[in-house]
Amino acid sequence: MDKLLTLDQIKVFADGRTIFRADHIEIPMNGMIALVGSNGAGKTTLLRLIHGLIKPASGSCLSPFEKHESALVLHYTPMLKASVREHLTLLRDANLTVSDSVVDQALASVGLGHLANNPAQKLSAGERQKLCFARARLQNPKLVMLDEPTANLDPNASDDVEGMMMQLVKESTVVIFASHNMAQVQRLADTVLFMHDGQILEIGSPEQFFKNPQTKEGSQFLAREFIAQ
Amino acid sequence: MYQAFIDAFSLLAQLDATIIRIVITSIQVSLSALILGTLVGLPLGAWLATEEFAGKKVAIVILNSLMGVPTVIVGVLVYLILSRSGPFGEWGWLFTVKGMIVAQFFITTPLIAALSRQILEDSWRVHREPFMTLRLPPLARLKWLIWDCRFSLTIAILAGFARAISEVGAVMIVGGNIDRVTRTMTTAIALETSKGDLALALSLGIVLLGIVLLANIFIFVVRQIAERRYG
Numbered sequence: 001m002d003k004l005l006t007l008d009q010i011k012v013f014a015d016g017r018t019i020f021r022a023d024h025i026e027i028p029m030n031g032m033i034a035l036v037g038s039n040g041a042g043k044t045t046l047l048r049l050i051h052g053l054i055k056p057a058s059g060s061c062l063s064p065f066e067k068h069e070s071a072l073v074l075h076y077t078p079m080l081k082a083s084v085r086e087h088l089t090l091l092r093d094a095n096l097t098v099s100d101s102v103v104d105q106a107l108a109s110v111g112l113g114h115l116a117n118n119p120a121q122k123l124s125a126g127e128r129q130k131l132c133f134a135r136a137r138l139q140n141p142k143l144v145m146l147d148e149p150t151a152n153l154d155p156n157a158s159d160d161v162e163g164m165m166m167q168l169v170k171e172s173t174v175v176i177f178a179s180h181n182m183a184q185v186q187r188l189a190d191t192v193l194f195m196h197d198g199q200i201l202e203i204g205s206p207e208q209f210f211k212n213p214q215t216k217e218g219s220q221f222l223a224r225e226f227i228a229q
Numbered sequence: 230m231y232q233a234f235i236d237a238f239s240l241l242a243q244l245d246a247t248i249i250r251i252v253i254t255s256i257q258v259s260l261s262a263l264i265l266g267t268l269v270g271l272p273l274g275a276w277l278a279t280e281e282f283a284g285k286k287v288a289i290v291i292l293n294s295l296m297g298v299p300t301v302i303v304g305v306l307v308y309l310i311l312s313r314s315g316p317f318g319e320w321g322w323l324f325t326v327k328g329m330i331v332a333q334f335f336i337t338t339p340l341i342a343a344l345s346r347q348i349l350e351d352s353w354r355v356h357r358e359p360f361m362t363l364r365l366p367p368l369a370r371l372k373w374l375i376w377d378c379r380f381s382l383t384i385a386i387l388a389g390f391a392r393a394i395s396e397v398g399a400v401m402i403v404g405g406n407i408d409r410v411t412r413t414m415t416t417a418i419a420l421e422t423s424k425g426d427l428a429l430a431l432s433l434g435i436v437l438l439g440i441v442l443l444a445n446i447f448i449f450v451v452r453q454i455a456e457r458r459y460g
Binding site for chain 1: 355356358359361362363364365366369372373376377378379380455458459
């Protein structure tokens with residue numbers, strides 16, 4: 001299986017502490033990949049590292065994708081004082097060719113066509129997430145990373161976003177998402193990465209991770225999550 | 230005192246030619262300085278808000294201090310630069326409208342830059358990561374940041390206009406308060422009051438207050454419409 005990512009002797013520091021480290025980890029390129037772990041485990045840091053938003057203090061992070069071939073949808077994306085359409089047309093300033101008809105199609109594909117000229121700041125949380133999704137797709141990425149894509153969304157909006165994620169995989173796009181929703185991870189993921197204290201401790205199939213976690217931290221995490229849920 | 234007010238309103242009602250000429254000169258000088266100050270101050274403020282470099286904090290403190298520099302000091306410095314023996318004496322801009330615009334440019338620019346920086350820096354903290362995520366180039370980031378803050382930035386520009394139109398020290402020194410050439414509302418008010426012509430001074434004061442009030446109403450209405458439209 002091809003490798004999505006090879007992390008070698010890598011360390012990321014922030015505010016004087018190590019927030020991510022890995023000696024040698026290879027992440028397989030396998031459909032939809034879920035990042036799970038407690039808050040502060042390093043999930044968002046890993047996504048930002050892959051997207052090139054942060055640079056490691058040491059080591060290397062190798063991916064077969066060029067930097068411009070990935071798109072990252074943040075956990076919370078603040079909207080500009082601009083229309084929904086302008087949130088997509090601003091990609092023209094990122095040297096992407098985005099015609100008006102392509103923008104209309106992208107908005108229609110996420111069910112926001114009728115809101116194209118409305119102010120984006122008046123969108124609901126679910127609509128904002130769909131808008132960010134549409135924008136990510138317009139970047140023509142081969143790798144889409146989503147940081148807690150359905151957090152704070154109602155069940156209907158969550159279903160819509162999950163549908164979009166599955167559509168991306170059908171289109172042969174690799175999707176990595178961080179989530180605290182274990183049911184969602186079991187539903188969607190082909191591979192699970194368990195992270196704890198800035199390290200990737202487990203990589204495996206959902207069945208393997210949820211039925212037979214290989215680390216004490218993984219077992220404790222799952223016990224806490226399932227008690228909580 | 231009451232008679233002075235009656236005479237002032239009478240002059241305004243008659244659309245006195247002297248008053249109109251003085252008002253036009255004032256607006257010409259202050260608006261020109263405001264446009265130039267905005268063209269320089271806004272990008273400067275945006276740059277300071279978004280870039281990290283050694284000495285940035287010192288630059289911000291200096292810029293903030295420049296907001297409060299007395300206009301007479303600016304007037305003296307511009308006078309020295311434009312005077313016959315100064316580096317730009319050959320231009321012959323001393324005691325001209327152009328010279329007054331230069332003086333007010335140095336008054337409005339730091340104010341607009343400092344206020345813009347504060348407004349844009351707050352917005353930059355919010356939008357920095359999304360912009361980086363989209364891989365927007367630096368100029369595009371500035372463009373969308375300014376676009377996002379366009380309604381708040383009107384306050385910075387309004388403050389620049391208010392400071393320019395109401396200042397007297399710099400235009401008095403650099404313009405010389407020459408009748409029919411460089412006399413502005415503020416310099417005329419100072420002169421006419423000292424001469425005892427309170428009617429003319431008051432009528433100009435009323436116009437000055439009216440202009441500042443109108444500018445404030447305009448900005449207020451624009452912001453109200455914008456907030457209804459964009460939330």
